[in-house]
Each structure stands twice: as structure tokens, then as C-alpha cells.
Amino acid sequence: MFLHLIENTKINRGSSKKYFGVAGNLFAHACKCSFELGFAGFVAFDSKTKLISHYIKTLEATHVGAQRLHLDEKIAKKLIIRYFGGYEAE
Numbered sequence: 001m002f003l004h005l006i007e008n009t010k011i012n013r014g015s016s017k018k019y020f021g022v023a024g025n026l027f028a029h030a031c032k033c034s035f036e037l038g039f040a041g042f043v044a045f046d047s048k049t050k051l052i053s054h055y056i057k058t059l060e061a062t063h064v065g066a067q068r069l070h071l072d073e074k075i076a077k078k079l080i081i082r083y084f085g086g087y088e089a090e
Contacts, residue, residue, distance in 0.1 A: 003044075024082070
């Protein structure tokens with residue numbers, strides 16, 4: 001599964017953001033869909049350069065080169081539990 005151009009709206013950026021956890025929730029949903037489609041929770045995505053360290057820290061993403069990162073099965077399960085409260089194997 002590959003996510004293309006993940007970005008929050010202006011009202012949801014910085015210290016005065018309106019909602020917390022929107023991007024994380026989106027990644028957790030992508031991980032869930034990846035499991036459902038038979039991709040073992042694996043999700044890859046490209047990041048803006050200044051956000052690479054943020055995704056490594058907050059999502060535990062793995063940097064695989066240039067601007068590409070990925071979430072593996074273990075991290076996918078953790079994100080699903082964090083944002084949806086549980087994980088059920090298909």
C-alpha cells in the first residue's frame with residue numbers, strides 16, 4: 001500500500017491546530033486497509049524532507065532512502081491499536 005501526498009489542512013497544523021492526531025489516524029486506517037487487502041499492514045509513503053524525523057519519532061516509521069518511509073507489520077498493528085483500540089487479524 002502506498003500513500004501519496006499526505007498533508008494536513010492549514011487549520012490543523014502547528015501548535016494551534018484544531019484537531020490532534022489526524023495524520024496518525026489516516027496512517028492507522030491505511031495500515032488496516034493494507035491488512036484487509038493482504039499486504040500484511042505494510043504501508044509506504046513519501047514525506048516532505050522536514051517531516052521525515054517527525055514520522056520516525058511519532059509513527060516509528062523506517063526511513064528507506066531519499067524521502068521514502070515505510071510502516072511494517074509490527075508498527076501497523078501498534079497504530080491500529082492506538083487509533084482504533086484493537087487489532088483483529090483477518
